[in-house]
Each structure stands twice: as structure tokens, then as C-alpha cells.
Amino acid sequence: MGFAASQARYLILTARKSDLELQGQFINQARMSIANVMGALFTISANLEPESPTAIAIQARIAAIQSLDKTLEMNLRRLDSQRQAVQTEVEAVQKVIQKNIEGSFKTFA
Numbered sequence: 001m002g003f004a005a006s007q008a009r010y011l012i013l014t015a016r017k018s019d020l021e022l023q024g025q026f027i028n029q030a031r032m033s034i035a036n037v038m039g040a041l042f043t044i045s046a047n048l049e050p051e052s053p054t055a056i057a058i059q060a061r062i063a064a065i066q067s068l069d070k071t072l073e074m075n076l077r078r079l080d081s082q083r084q085a086v087q088t089e090v091e092a093v094q095k096v097i098q099k100n101i102e103g104s105f106k107t108f109a
Helices: 003-046 053-108
Strands: none
Touching (some): 003 053
8 A cells, every 4th residue: 555545544544533432422421411310210219109100100211211321332332342443453554654654765765
């Protein structure tokens, strides 16, 4: 791979890595919001009779929110795996670029 192609690939990979990190931040922000909602629901539930219809409805909502949180957590893990793969590829492209630079300077030296 030539220097220009390597540099272009490096820029594309860097952009992809940044995009994955941003998506991860959005997922973490959503999970924090979910945690706040669940905390409020637990507080409300603690002040109710355990067998009341309202408490049962709140428990059902908590279960649904926990399911959503697990889905977000799986998405976050998938993004992290992708980010690690991109990081590995970035390091490989950096080595290729470094070899191209060294080869160019040896040619002209």
C-alpha cells in the first residue's frame, strides 16, 4: 500500500473510531437516564403496598426498563469490540505509514 493510500485508510479508520466512541457515549448517556428513572421508580415502589396494583405496574415497568438496559449494554459491548478492532487496524496502518516514510528517506538519503 502506498503512502497516500495508507494515509487515506488511516483517516477513514480514525473517523470510524471516533464515530464508534460517540455512539458509545450516547449509549452510556441513555443508560444513565435509565438508571435515574429506575431509581425514581424504586423510590416510589418502596412507599407502596407490595401487592397493590400500582406497585405491580411499577414492577412490570422496572422489568421492561431492565430489559432495555441489557439491550443497551449488549450494544455497548458490540461497539467496544468494533472499536478495539478498528484500533488494532489503526496501529497496523501506522506501522505501514512509518515503513513508507523510512523507505522514502532511505531512497533519497
